[in-house]
Amino acid sequence: MTNTTVTSSRRVWDPLVRIFHWSLVTCVLLNLFVVDDGETLHQWLGYVAVAWVGVRAVWGFTGPRHARFADFFPTPSRLRQHLSALARGEPEHHWGHNPLGGLMVLTLMVFVLLIGLTGWMQTLDAFWGMEWVQDLHEGLAEWLMPLVGLHAAAALIMGRIERTRLIKAMFTGTKERY
Numbered sequence: 001m002t003n004t005t006v007t008s009s010r011r012v013w014d015p016l017v018r019i020f021h022w023s024l025v026t027c028v029l030l031n032l033f034v035v036d037d038g039e040t041l042h043q044w045l046g047y048v049a050v051a052w053v054g055v056r057a058v059w060g061f062t063g064p065r066h067a068r069f070a071d072f073f074p075t076p077s078r079l080r081q082h083l084s085a086l087a088r089g090e091p092e093h094h095w096g097h098n099p100l101g102g103l104m105v106l107t108l109m110v111f112v113l114l115i116g117l118t119g120w121m122q123t124l125d126a127f128w129g130m131e132w133v134q135d136l137h138e139g140l141a142e143w144l145m146p147l148v149g150l151h152a153a154a155a156l157i158m159g160r161i162e163r164t165r166l167i168k169a170m171f172t173g174t175k176e177r178y
């Protein structure tokens with residue numbers, strides 16, 4: 001049997017990051033799969049998601065260490081080092097987001113902003129009747145689905161590889177290694 005005794009732990013996700021994450025998940029999943037009619041509730045959920053990304057972006061410069069973009073920004077050299085360590089079978093350990101995780105979370109945030117922007121554009125007279133705006137909104141939303149799936153799967157798989165309870169940490173704030 002694998003040993004699952006906690007060997008070390010550290011508080012990494014402050015309350016803002018955790019509330020941001022699960023609020024964003026709720027708004028985005030509802031808009032993707034439940035309230036996808038473009039009506040008032042859909043629009044409000046979309047704006048709440050966008051507002052959270054805005055708050056999180058400010059927090060990325062002002063928040064505690066692991067919340068900062070500088071802590072996990074996926075520079076080419078960080079990505080190279082991370083990938084070659086994985087390929088060697090000696091995964092690096094990061095208390096914050098690893099470089100690939102950082103790339104994914106930034107991508108997810110950009111997608112939410114672009115989907116919110118194209119959603120809002122559909123409500124403006126200036127874009128009335130322009131089909132490309134609606135097509136772009138729908139197309140981006142369709143791309144977001146597999147990205148979210150990949151993100152959740154990566155959290156499960158990387159957690160196992162790095163022997164770290166990543167998902168639990170998004171609820172409790174404390175990352176445990178075992």
Ligand code: HEM
Nearest residue numbers: 031032036037038043046047049115116119120122138141
């Ligand atoms: C998290 C943000 C959002 C997500 C994930 C999202 C996702 C979606 C999805 C999946 C659809 C259905 C596409 C289809 O029928 O195939 C849709 C439609 C629509 N969305 Fe959004 N949306 C978001 C934000 C917004 C916002 C902020 C607005 C406007 C203020 C908006 C306005 C619309 C409209 C008007 C439609 C209907 C398009 C049609 O007539 O088919 N959305 N959205």
Ligand code: HEM
Nearest residue numbers: 017025028029096097098101105108148152155166167170
């Ligand atoms: C609509 C769905 C989702 C979106 C848009 C999303 C977005 C994000 C974002 C933006 C972050 C960065 C958090 C921050 O630094 O403030 C993040 C991190 C994280 N998400 Fe999600 N997420 C989604 C679904 C999920 C699901 C379903 C799970 C669980 C299986 C999950 C697990 C995690 C974990 C564990 C982290 C932290 C990863 C690490 O420790 O480096 N996410 N997510």
